[in-house]
Amino acid sequence: MTNTNIPTFKLNDGTDIPSFGFGTFQILLMVQPIKRLKMF
Amino acid sequence: MRLGYRHIDTATAYFNEQEVGRAIKDSGIDRQQIWVTSKMWLQDYAYEDAKKAIDTSLNKLGLDYMDLYLLHQPYGEVDEAWKALEEAKAAGKIRSIGVSNMTPKIWNQWVPKFASMPSVNQVEYNPYFQQKELRQILMAAHVTLEAWAPLGQGNKSLFEETLLKNLATKYQKDIGQIILRFEHQEGVIVFPKSVHESRIQSNKDIFDFELTSDEMDAIRNLDQNGKGMHDPDAAGVAEMLLNAFDVHAND
Ligand SMILES: NC(=O)c1ccc[n+]([C@@H]2O[C@H](COP(=O)([O-])OP(=O)(O)OC[C@H]3O[C@@H](n4cnc5c(N)ncnc54)[C@H](OP(=O)(O)O)[C@@H]3O)[C@@H](O)[C@H]2O)c1
Numbered sequence: 001m002t003n004t005n006i007p008t009f010k011l012n013d014g015t016d017i018p019s020f021g022f023g024t025f026q027i028l029l030m031v032q033p034i035k036r037l038k039m040f
Numbered sequence: 041m042r043l044g045y046r047h048i049d050t051a052t053a054y055f056n057e058q059e060v061g062r063a064i065k066d067s068g069i070d071r072q073q074i075w076v077t078s079k080m081w082l083q084d085y086a087y088e089d090a091k092k093a094i095d096t097s098l099n100k101l102g103l104d105y106m107d108l109y110l111l112h113q114p115y116g117e118v119d120e121a122w123k124a125l126e127e128a129k130a131a132g133k134i135r136s137i138g139v140s141n142m143t144p145k146i147w148n149q150w151v152p153k154f155a156s157m158p159s160v161n162q163v164e165y166n167p168y169f170q171q172k173e174l175r176q177i178l179m180a181a182h183v184t185l186e187a188w189a190p191l192g193q194g195n196k197s198l199f200e201e202t203l204l205k206n207l208a209t210k211y212q213k214d215i216g217q218i219i220l221r222f223e224h225q226e227g228v229i230v231f232p233k234s235v236h237e238s239r240i241q242s243n244k245d246i247f248d249f250e251l252t253s254d255e256m257d258a259i260r261n262l263d264q265n266g267k268g269m270h271d272p273d274a275a276g277v278a279e280m281l282l283n284a285f286d287v288h289a290n291d
Contacts, residue, residue, distance in 0.1 A: 006046065007247065009229060011159040012182040015136045017108070018075050019224060020244060021047025023188070023233035025054055 041067035041074075043241050049186075049231040050101075051079035051112055052093065052287045057100035065102060076103065079112035079140060080125075081287045082278070086117050090124035094133060096291065109134045110162055114146045115278035122154050138162065138186075141272045144173050151181075162186035164268040165228060167219060167259055168198055189269065190223055190230040191216055203258055211249045214242055221246040222259045 008016035041063060050060045057078060064074055078101065084093035098106065109128070111121050125137040138160035142150070151158065161178055165171050165187035178185055192198045199215050207218045216232070220243060223230050232243045251259070271277070 005247065006044075006244075007224075009184055009227065011136055011184055012157060013136055013159050015107075015159070017136070017160075017184070017229060018047040019229050020220075020246070021049055021075065021077075021229070021231035022045045022240070023049045023231040024056055024060060025049075025051070025188075025233060026056075 041069060043237070044244060045240070046073055047075040047077075047231060049077045051081070051110075052084075052097055053079065053081045053112060053285075055287070055290075057097055058102075061100060061102035071103070075107045076101065077108040077110065078106055079110040080121060082111075082113045082116050082282060083287060085111070085121035087120040087124055090117075090121040091128070094124065094128045096288075098133060105132060106134050108136045108138060108160065110138045110140045110160070112140050113278070113281050114139060114142045114150060114272065115281070118150050119153055122150075126154075126156055136160070138183075140186075140188075141270075142174075143273050144177055145273055147174070147177060157181055158183055160184045160186045160229070162188055164189050164270055165223070166190055166192040166195075166198065167201075167204075167222065167262040168192060168195065168264045169266070169268040170260065170263040172263065172265075184227070184229060186229040186231075187223055190228075191219055191232050193269070198262075201262060203262065207251070207255060207259075213246075213249065216243055217246050218251075218259075221249065221251060222256065225251055225256060 006018045006020045009019045011017055048060055050057055078097045080090060080093045084090055094109065109125060111118060125134065128134045129137050136159040138158040140162040142161050161183055163171060163174065163185065165185060166189055175185060204215045204218050208215050220230050220232060224246060234240050234243060
């Protein structure tokens with residue numbers, strides 16, 4: 001079952017931010033980004 | 041997105057803003073229901089470059105606003121880039137603005153010069169590296185801490201802690217869920233990364249149990265009171281990052 005009821009935290013500017021999310025950092029991309037991308 | 045994630049953390053330096061934008065579009069989910077964070081890389085901190093970098097991120101993401109935009113690294117023309125962020129916020133291009141990798145020393149060096157207070161500081165944080173000094177500073181300024189490496193990037197010894205194993209058994213959760221739940225109860229924003237669907241699913245399943253205050257204290261004691269994997273205060277970090285790659289090489 002997909003539960004999207006993620007609690008929010010209030011930021012100091014009044015915005016509500018979902019307190020949980022998904023990180024997209026890939027170490028391989030960080031180490032060799034240009035080399036990899038230039039291959040294509 | 042299919043598994044219910046609605047908050048995505050990306051960055052210019054991850055070279056994937058276009059893919060993130062495509063995933064958002066393909067999901068068919070209302071833009072207002074999704075939180076998108078991206079980050080400016082330090083090569084763009086000079087004022088005019090910073091203004092351009094914000095538009096470049098928006099174009100790559102295919103969005104007309106970002107929910108949160110951060111200065112990814114606290115070196116160079118930080119004050120000029122911050123001004124560009126403040127103006128983009130006023131112009132409606134960004135809803136909230138913040139910084140990243142600011143240690144107490146770096147925070148005290150830059151933030152007093154800013155016209156407005158950052159909303160978040162995204163730093164390395166997990167049970168082994170709880171940033172106690174920084175948290176005091178941020179709490180006093182009503183700034184929210186966002187954790188990078190909330191799972192210690194999968195650190196084996198962290199995942200073998202007896203305390204965490206016992207709590208996992210008690211709550212019928214896995215170690216990752218115990219760690220993320222602890223961080224959530226500490227008021228820290230988390231966005232664990234995984235390429236495995238089963239982990240993407242389980243990491244998010246932390247909102248149906250609560251650690252007791254004794255258990256919270258016990259996990260607080262796992263803090264190693266040291267440096268993390270990355271030390272932003274170390275000599276040469278700014279140069280190392282600046283010379284690592286050109287984020288616009290493929291633009
Ligand atoms: N501001 C900055 O300078 C900065 C720096 C680093 C990261 N970040 C952001 O923070 C996000 C999260 O940090 P992170 O990706 O470095 O580290 P993380 O989320 O702590 O850890 C990710 C690692 O843990 C593994 N993992 C994920 N779920 C797991 C589970 N339930 N049990 C065991 N292992 C698990 C993953 O492996 P698999 O993928 O193989 O499952 C991956 O190797 C990043 O993706 C990025 O968006 C920001």
